[in-house]
Amino acid sequence: MYQLIKNGQVLIDGQLQKRDIAIDSNGQIAAMAPTITTLPANPRAIYDAQNNFISPGLIDSHVHFRDPGFTTKETLQTGSAAAAHGGFTSVIAMPNLSPVPDNLPNFEQLIVRNQVESSIHTYQFAPITQGLVQPTLVNLSAFKASGAVGFTNDGHGVQTAQTMYQAMQKAAQIGLPIVAHVEDESLVNGGVINAGPAAKRLSVPGISNVSESAQAARDIELARATGVHYHICHISTKETVNLVRRAKQDGINITCEVTPHHLLLDETAITSDNALFKMNPPLRSLADRQALWCGLIDGTIDIIATDHAPHTTSEKQQSLLHAPFGIVGSETAFSLLYTTLVVNGPFSLAQLISWLTAKPANIFKLPQAGQLAVGQPADIAVFNLNDTTTIDTTTFLSKGHNTPFLGTKVQGTTMLTLVTGQTAYQKE
Numbered sequence: 001m002y003q004l005i006k007n008g009q010v011l012i013d014g015q016l017q018k019r020d021i022a023i024d025s026n027g028q029i030a031a032m033a034p035t036i037t038t039l040p041a042n043p044r045a046i047y048d049a050q051n052n053f054i055s056p057g058l059i060d061s062h063v064h065f066r067d068p069g070f071t072t073k074e075t076l077q078t079g080s081a082a083a084a085h086g087g088f089t090s091v092i093a094m095p096n097l098s099p100v101p102d103n104l105p106n107f108e109q110l111i112v113r114n115q116v117e118s119s120i121h122t123y124q125f126a127p128i129t130q131g132l133v134q135p136t137l138v139n140l141s142a143f144k145a146s147g148a149v150g151f152t153n154d155g156h157g158v159q160t161a162q163t164m165y166q167a168m169q170k171a172a173q174i175g176l177p178i179v180a181h182v183e184d185e186s187l188v189n190g191g192v193i194n195a196g197p198a199a200k201r202l203s204v205p206g207i208s209n210v211s212e213s214a215q216a217a218r219d220i221e222l223a224r225a226t227g228v229h230y231h232i233c234h235i236s237t238k239e240t241v242n243l244v245r246r247a248k249q250d251g252i253n254i255t256c257e258v259t260p261h262h263l264l265l266d267e268t269a270i271t272s273d274n275a276l277f278k279m280n281p282p283l284r285s286l287a288d289r290q291a292l293w294c295g296l297i298d299g300t301i302d303i304i305a306t307d308h309a310p311h312t313t314s315e316k317q318q319s320l321l322h323a324p325f326g327i328v329g330s331e332t333a334f335s336l337l338y339t340t341l342v343v344n345g346p347f348s349l350a351q352l353i354s355w356l357t358a359k360p361a362n363i364f365k366l367p368q369a370g371q372l373a374v375g376q377p378a379d380i381a382v383f384n385l386n387d388t389t390t391i392d393t394t395t396f397l398s399k400g401h402n403t404p405f406l407g408t409k410v411q412g413t414t415m416l417t418l419v420t421g422q423t424a425y426q427k428e
């Protein structure tokens with residue numbers, strides 16, 4: 001445990017300012033000042049941040065850790081190590097596991113394993129329904145009591161309005177969000193990438209925008225009727241952005257997230273039958289991608305989350321038709337976003353950090369996360385913002401190497417990640 005981090009640059013009122021940070025033996029931030037000289041007796045260690053940027057530990061509200069059930073893709077240990085490598089100190093894990101943690105003993109065991117086996121804070125979403133696909137709701141209040149931070153069938157849309165309506169009524173009563181992967185399966189038609197020019201050129205079935213937006217429209221009306229906090233995952237279409245914008249204007253309790261890949265890529269990146277470009281929802285058109293940027297600019301989109309979805313290399317070497325949906329994101333998110341949105345884009349570092357820290361902490365009520373402040377846990381990420389690298393999967397700590405960003409030149413390297421003052425990642 002570090003006692004003192006010296007010579008950091010911290011965002012204060014949107015500006016980088018020099019700060020030293022002292023950490024007490026409980027792993028909490030004890031002091032933050034331009035210069036700290038007085039150390040407690042027996043200082044354990046001093047870390048010289050060398051004028052690098054010190055961020056509150058990043059928060060990723062959408063990861064797939066695959067454990068239990070799919071541990072050849074990822075485990076709690078490798079998933080959390082990858083997150084720490086990306087500067088994330090808190091994540092919320094999705095319940096599309098095997099077995100699905102849809103009964104309390106399994107769910108409670110998962111909560112314990114998340115704490116014991118993960119090197120970061122791993123919070124857990126509970127399923128909305130049994131097996132993620134059945135019409136039977138879980139007992140939402142019991143899962144809340146066991147530590148669920150929200151409910152989601154991520155990987156699947158909730159197919160009937162009645163099931164979603166009942167889930168929202170219950171979730172509203174207990175004050176937890178419904179976190180929705182919006183996808184109407186009757187409109188998917190076996191699609192594997194966006195219904196657009198790339199699908200035509202490669203002769204593969206396409207996924208239309210309405211498969212997302214039609215269900216989002218339904219859910220927004222159900223959210224209006226129930227008053228639930230309704231959060232949309234990985235928003236990808238211009239129509240859904242417009243729906244969320246109007247819903248916010250109407251005062252509906254709605255939030256949403258966008259992934260780095262939907263911000264940075266669109267279907268024009270898919271030039272061959274390469275399943276590293278296959279994820280759900282798919283990369284959409286340029287017009288959709290532009291709408292996502294506009295959504296960030298005007299606050300329609302609240303946060304950025306990775307949807308880190310590791311799969312094995314052999315699975316992703318299959319054709320677009322047969323490979324599973326999903327790409328990894330934990331270890332590339334910050335550098336890709338910093339490079340594209342801040343260095344080469346219109347956004348400030350402070351905006352980017354708010355989408356990755358304070359805002360997700362606020363949306364998912366993680367009061368111990370998302371800010372650097374005296375008395376808060378020392379969840380800290382140190383980034384060298386000037387270091388330029390090329391994305392290289394051999395540096396990944398995730399078991400998943402399935403990224404379409406291989407070889408992309410990026411700026412911003414994680415130097416150190418502390419979780420409650422303990423080192424979760426340190427660059428050698």
Ligand SMILES: NC(=O)N[C@@H](CC(=O)O)C(=O)O
Pocket residue numbers: 064096154155156181278279280281307309310325326327
């Ligand atoms: N995003 C994906 O393409 N895949 C996710 C499921 C999901 O987030 O819908 C997965 O679990 O692999």
Ligand SMILES: [Zn+2]
Pocket residue numbers: 154155156181233234280281
């Ligand atoms: Zn999803």
Ligand SMILES: [Zn+2]
Pocket residue numbers: 062063064094154155307309
């Ligand atoms: Zn997901």
